[in-house]
Amino acid sequence: MERYNVELLPSAYSDLDEIFDFIMAENPQAADGILESISQSLQRLESYPHSGTPLFERSLTKFNFRMVIVDPYIAFYRFISDKVIIYRILHCARNYSHHGSAGEREAVTGPGRGITGVPGPGPLVKRKCK
Numbered sequence: 001m002e003r004y005n006v007e008l009l010p011s012a013y014s015d016l017d018e019i020f021d022f023i024m025a026e027n028p029q030a031a032d033g034i035l036e037s038i039s040q041s042l043q044r045l046e047s048y049p050h051s052g053t054p055l056f057e058r059s060l061t062k063f064n065f066r067m068v069i070v071d072p073y074i075a076f077y078r079f080i081s082d083k084v085i086i087y088r089i090l091h092c093a094r095n096y097s098h099h100g101s102a103g104e105r106e107a108v109t110g111p112g113r114g115i116t117g118v119p120g121p122g123p124l125v126k127r128k129c130k
Helices: 010-026 028-044 102-109
Strands: 005-008 066-070 073-080 083-091
Touching: 005 010, 005 028, 010 028, 010 083, 028 066, 028 073, 028 083
Parallel strands: 005 083
Antiparallel strands: 066 073, 073 083
């Protein structure tokens, strides 16, 4: 079976740091567990890069974003040139359309757009968060 590289962008690493810090403050015993769960889900993408759910938001279809859910977190990624690129790992209650640095947003989607290419406010994924 072919294996693909999984690359986390700096914004995804930053998200993991924030997740760990937040959980550590609330429940230190759970902090390592949630990071391990996220890590395992992302490692599965090495073998199954298309296993994540495609995002069918009209403005996203041309960017081929997918998501992997590790409740209550969602990892947003794209499979490009035999590489899985993880853009963000966010809590499901967050508004996903305004995340990412200006440079990352523009590199991916063009000037003035969120990391996932959605201009303006509103949730990218409509799902109930625990």
